[in-house]
Amino acid sequence: MPTSFLYLVSIAQTIGTFAFTISSFFGIIVIYLTLFGVRKTFGTYKYLIVTFTTIGIGLACLEAVFHPNLHFYNNGFIYFSYIFPFGLSKGTLKVIISMYTGVYSVTISLLAVQFIYRYWALFSLKQLTYFRGYKSLIWVVYCIFFGGIWWTGAYSLMEMDDAAEKYFEEEMLIQYCVSVKEIPAQTVLAYEPESGLIRWKSALYTLLISSIMAFQ
Template sequence: MLIDMPQSFLDYVRYAQLVAQLGFFSTTFFCFILVFLTMFGVKRNFGTYKYLLVLFPVVGIFFATIELILYPNVYSHNAGFVVYSTSRPFNMTQDAVTWFIVLYTGVYATTISMLSVQFLYRYWAIFDEKKLSFFKGWRFLICTAYSLYFGIQWALGTYYFGKIDDYAENYLRLEMMQKYSTDFSEIAGMTLVAYDKDGNIRWFNICCTLNQTFIMMVQYSVIIYCGIWMYIEIEEKVQMLSLSLRNLHKQFFKTLILQIVTPTVTLFLPVIIIIYLPFLDLECDLPTGIFLSAFTLYPAMDAIIVMYIVADYREAAKTMLKEALHKVSSWLGTVETDKSSTRARSTATNLPVALSPN
């Protein structure tokens, strides 16, 4: 027998699904525009950085698509939390949905890893241009492999160390039923409970947190290191470049500053709160899945940042919009002319012979 879901939790579920839909459509729209402008609109040659500018939004669209399909959720209770989904898209089995959630977490790690690669590229472009050879030709695959490696490590660590065991199921079952009217045996996902009944740390579960912390520390350290040194020395270094390149580097630097603040708020902090809250063992019941909404919105925000700050994108967008409007205007003019000609011929045909021109 299912227990009626409290109105507040019902509203939360609806809100989370609405934000997931909004995130998918906004991410798809803005990331598509960014990719299109990068490939066909922007005239300046960004070198191999162009591929990073294309690859990142493509991964963002993939990430948002998985969230739209699965509607993953997180529920935190005292010393534990569960990442789960009750959806069964395409009639997938419970195990298949679990693997898709694992894939979802892996794409998150791939996203933050690709962000650190972008910072490293900009850092070397200013301070050690010879090292940009790592981004050219087949070596670009090293950058891709770097991001994929950490994505796989995060996903497998989450799956292996976060498996739902009997203790975690018993710990969270009653609360899940009361808050979400959900039978724990029917959900697909992973759990983490920090302490056992005697108050001892469940180290096997905690290895999941340690693995995730290591990956985040590596990526965030690269981001912060490159960001700080570019802030300290960029003025001196860019003086040796041409005015055009100097302005471009400054624009990308402003972009990267926002790309530090934005992922800190939308990508890193939410995960840190979710995975470290159990260690406090507070008496709380929180729908922490609300933080997942920020993950989906981030790729759209990142695309907007690049297109707003980098002048080449603004100019390319204006040029392509003007051309599109001109073509639409010309097409409408042609249609109107054809209609006028048709009406004139029709009128001439229907005139009496006596009124027809000689």
């Protein structure tokens, strides 16, 4: 029975833990220098950098603790966690690994906001009023909006049904020596295995995340 995927999962977990350690170490340094050491940084941009760094550390933390994995197999993929930290239930872990995608969405949204700020700082200073005072809440809502959409989309549209469970069951047993019934897992399956019909929930999820990425 092949065990190479288990070995790769072990490597990924080690890298995730290392990445969290490094991200935290250098992230804290960046936050400290941004707040107290760099005097020429524009006020609002300073907080953008701090927020982006903090969220990056949070994303690395989720990676290190819950180790979400993505496995592609023929007509779809399965997104799952192989471990149960803190004795959490499978249902709770499904919520958390879905939240991981939401935090990722917040990260790329905030990156887009930074580029908007930089562009206006160079070419249209009057537009920077949208980054001051209560108007800056626009960008908070912007990032939370896309993060929430991705999170809820992943949780609801990737819900594994009987057809997906049957489709991935043997593959997971072969590659990871685990049943999909035993772990928190979500799936995207493009076509019905028997009839070949499009699975519209999976198609909608693909359209959803592609639209978010394209918009950013």
